[in-house]
Amino acid sequence: MLFKLLRQSYWKSSSQATWMKMRHSYRAERYRDYSTSYLKHDGPVPPLSVPVQLAGRKFLPGSWHHQFPQQLNNPQSDFPHVVTPSNTTDTAKLSLTDWATVVRQYLDDNLTKYGAILVRSLPIQNEAHFSHLVSQLKYNPQSYKGGLGYRQQKLTNVMTASDEPKEYSIELHNEMAYLPNWADLIIFYCKTPPALGYGGHTCIAKVSDYVDRLGQDIIQPFLKRGVRYQCHLFSQDSIPNAYLTWQQSFQTKEKAEVEEFCTNAGYTYKWDDSENLTYYIDLPAAVNHSKTNQLSWFNQIYQHTPTYTVEHPSFENIDIPLDKHLCQCYYGDGGKISEDTLFRMRSINWQVAVGFEWQTGDLLFLDNVLVQHSRLSFEGPRKIFVSIMNY
Template sequence: MNEQASKKYPLPLVINAPASGDDLLQWLEQNAEAASGKLPLHGAILFRGFAHMSAAEFEQAAGKLSDVTFNNVEESSPRSKISGNVFTSTDYRSDENIFLHNENSYMQSFPNKLFFYCDQPSPVGGQTPLADCRRIYQRLPADVVSRFLEKKWMYVRNYGTGIGMTWQEAFKTTRKQDVEDYCHAAGIAVEWMSDEHLRTRQIREAALKHPVTGERSWFNHITFFHYSTLPESVREALLSICGEEGLPNNTYYGDGSRIEDDVLTLLRQAYLEETVDFSWQKGDLVLLDNLITAHSRRPFEGERRIMFLQADPIQRNDLVIG
């Protein structure tokens, strides 16, 4: 998508209620298909000004804009279930910034659509910045993109070290055989360091093509999970406790070699230069095309309640760039 096209399709597309306080569920009865058709162009849609909804109504609205809910395994973000398939967006500390990322980009099957609903905006901060990953792909130097297309990227994860999630929490089982079966099917290498300490490695493509438009998108957790993206105090503390091999999360080139510092700096800068901010209003519903739109979270003060639902899983093998 070129510069002119990005101006034609702003991020996010804002759809305002015809009249303040209109019922979104009723509006979607007639307009869901047309709204969904605009998602691959804009990458995100913000529904604003509609009547406040409960968690159950939010799930119904998401159901009108998607086909199948996505049930997550390999969980990496702490979340709490609200009801049905609705969860908190994240339970990370409110004083932490969460870097831009695409949900579950390291999985073989990941959600195409993400839904966020603002039950209560925080009085200070708490925005959910967005970035167009098609533009990030275009912004990156050709040699960097080529290197990652050739080598891919590796995600190394340590569970059960006392820092981060346990393998039981992430894989939602207490049986090691279940974990090994899942990982074998998903192309994940498993190494049991002890009964509770599991180390996994998986190699994934750094970019994929969109199933509707065919556009290339920078789709990965390379920067998000690399330890250099952490605040310096956190980074140094983790390295002193775990060492590089024992870090809860880290990334490498697909051949296991380290990613250069200047490349990581360049990648982070590309995300930041494409960042679009908006402030939550009570009752806002945001629909993201997860493949082409990264999201993050600003630190906040006070109470903030953002509901979250994932839907319409797609297979990465169908989206590999030839």
């Protein structure tokens, strides 16, 4: 009824109605032309040219499990969704700032639909170009303070994707899901692709595909009880191995800054006599998407446990108690999660993952709530950079 009253008052004169219809038509036409003239979708990403072994892969956690898939899946028909510049004279005239406007509009229209969009053949030759493009996309940068991955800040809004040892495979995950302030958008830029047959794939998985296979016996307890993420970070002065320190994670050497961060974020924390830090937070296993408001499974349950770190090269010859490993994960009420559940979860997750082969200059845009990502071990050169953003 309210909508009808608004509509009747809005179109009270025929001349005004005619003008408004023309204005709406002009805007729609301009919007439609703008979003389709510069980027085109040519079809699916090509299948993997070289099979990629998963089962039994060294330093890939759980790859020995009986449910673990033998090989990585090929891309799906529209996952990732790939676009390239249209073959027009106007396209060649676009600056990086222009391309940022084009790409931003395409993402606004399509990213929540596809989850992963691969943009190829833009005029991006280095991380400085990437930094400029990302800055012009006008998203909100997400701080990585409190993050648990090895990364280096390179330029504005640009970090190395990962500085983990190249022989290690990073598991599928939603970025920063163990934090109360996670990221909405992950943007990868490929400067140097790994050679074919030498690994280094950035694998991705739809969260919806993963959840469809998990089963209610796994899902419901986490939905009801929540998830507790606990971390133990050694001080740089006492660490017995080469893994992450609290100084690296929180990007400071001041304990007071760490305590302020933990208090503001809602962590429970404590220091031991050697100034090592243990802290935890209880979070839900699913969140509402910031744009669609739809509930989505969003967590890092099996990745946030010693079953992840014990198969890391840094821990290969280190003997420390499991409760001193980087991460622990429990049900939100403190209950223990069985190892059978953890290994079933990671095996099922890899069953739905797909891979593609990087090309120089590729940009991969991921909705972080809808899509997980990972990195397989590799040999030889490989340079991938990342930008972490919010809508």
